[in-house]
Amino acid sequence: MVEEMYLQKGSSFMDPFKGDLLAYFLPESCYTAFFLQYNFIDGACFKTLLSKVLGTAIILGSRMVKLPQIVKVIAAKSAEGLSFPSVLVELLAITGSIAYGVKNSFPFSAWGEALFVMVQTVTVGFLIQFYTKRTAKGVVFVLVYLGLLFLLLSPLTPSSVVTTMQASNMPAIIVSRIIQGVTNFRNGHTGQLSAMTVFILFAGSLARIFTSVQETGDTLLVVTYVVSVACNLVIVVQILYYWKRTQKILNKVPDIEKTTVHV
Template sequence: MAEEAMRRLLVPFLMSEFCYDEFFLHFNLLHVPCLKILISKLLGIVIIIGSLMVKLPQIFKILRAQSAEGLSFSSVLLELLAITGTMTYSIANSFPFSSWGEALFLMLQTITIAFLIQHYLGQTLRGTLFLVVYLALLSLLLSPLTPMAVVTVLQASNMPAVIFSRLIQAASNYQNGHTGQLSAITVFLLFAGSLARIFTSVQETGDVLMALTYVVSSVCNGVIACQLLYYWNVIPSKAKKKKYN
């Protein structure tokens, strides 16, 4: 009875029937292909759980400061494009939720940040309109009305979107001489998550386009992480005074 309950708990969420038999019936705990699958599934679950709060530090930092200084709305929009592409492409290809689930939660948090940027620029109406338009477009992309070719092109656009998104943010950081309200916790979690996703996307989807997207994302997130470390002790007000002196 206990064995059957465990089987139902683990199969197919963490492993296949074959891998369950290898681990728990034949006690072959070093079966490499099954170990890869198990590690990939566990990493995917950890990434998804982490994604529930990965951008919350950024949101709270903006709310606490009542300012979105140092954050680029264009960069956030491009990042949202990349997240949306990954989510719609994964759903259209019926990839397992463990291989892309964080995109859903990152999307919700990213549109919140985009709205807050507009709100603290005094453009609350524009921010509200942005939310309505985005959700309408997302509904269209997820509907049967959108051809698979369009979804694939959207996913292919992820790489330039991620690159330009991070370049815009990096340029803004360099120009300001500080990272403003950019959250270190959020940046480092995104960097770690994108690195882990390289492995899980190869293991669970076998999709080269998905894997390559995460490679590019890891490099770009690494650049922002390096800037955060470089400007760690820089206070925005002092950076401004230094710039204009």
Template sequence: MASVALKGLVVPHFLPESCYDEFFVRFNLMHIPCLKILISKGLGFAIIAGSVMVKLPQILKIVGARSAEGLSFYSILLELLAITATMTYSIANSFPFSSWGEALFLMLQTVTIGFLVQHFGGRTGRGLTFLLVYFGALSVLLSPLSSMAVVTALQASTMPAVIISRLLQAATNYSNGHTGQLSAVTAFLLFAGSLARIFTSVQETGDPLMALTYVVSSTCNGIIMGQLLYYWNVPVDKRKKE
């Protein structure tokens, strides 16, 4: 009875049945292909669990300061485009949830940050319009109205979107001479998550476009992490000296 319950829990969420037999029937714990699957699945679900709160420190920092000083709204829009593209592309290709699930939670948190940037900038009306337009567009993308060609093209656009998004934020940081209300915790979690996703996307989807997207994302997130470390002791109200 216990073995049946264990199998029901593990298969197919963490392991295919063949790997379950290797580990729990033949006790072949060093079966490399199955170990790769187990590690990939474990990382994937860990990333998803972490993503539920990955941008919460950023949201709390904005709300606590009642300011979005130092955050680029255009950078947020481009990041949202990349997240949305990954989510819709993965759903359209029926990739396992463990390979992309964090995109759902990152999307909801990024939309919240986008609204807060507008709200605390004195443009609440624009923030509400932003929410309506975004969720309307998302509904269309997830509907049968969007072809696979459209979704694939959107996913291909994520690489320039991620690069431009991070460069905009990096330029804002450099121009201000500080990182403002940018959360170091959120930036680190995004960097670590994108690094781990390189492995899981190769292992679980075999899609080179997905893997390349995360390579680019990791590089760009690393730039922001570098700036956070460089400007660590610079106060928010200090401006870059000429």
């Protein structure tokens, strides 16, 4: 009886603080466990909270994940070291993630960062074309991509197509990183490739493994992020390996020879 009165008092005290934001991070059962029963060691609830916090942090971070890359390219007025084919393949993977999350009604916290990363990746793709004197191609690239994205998210696109796209994410991610890795190897440096952007993408993919397991339980999604972590790690290693040489080349020769592969 005393415990029941205690919980009722606790409930009346905490209810004013229980709103949509709190409900987003915690289901009703976890709200009761944490704030009414003060059971902060509930394993399932802790994992739910951690997943939501990580997912939200990834989405917030994704708003500027490629901003360092964009700023670096604009400041240098050069897209040296960046591969446009790699951007195209990366967009295929990102777009598949967006469509898969929408079609399967997954929580926004499970896929939302892909939306922001997509916008920034399209921007990088346009800048590569712009700084290689192909502005018209850059504009066409942006318009065609937006048209395809609209079609993909519309009811006209069958779910089977979206699932196939998500399944293709793994080879797309692998091919994208291979193209960028080969470009780095041929150049002998990483050019205008932003270390901060690459490190954030690596950390985000690593965290996404946990949030995908927790929030979706979708094996295809989890395996995709495992592959993404492995591929991003390759570029991270290259950035560290070529660090000194990259700095010497960018500092010594402002307009280094264009050896990047373009289409």
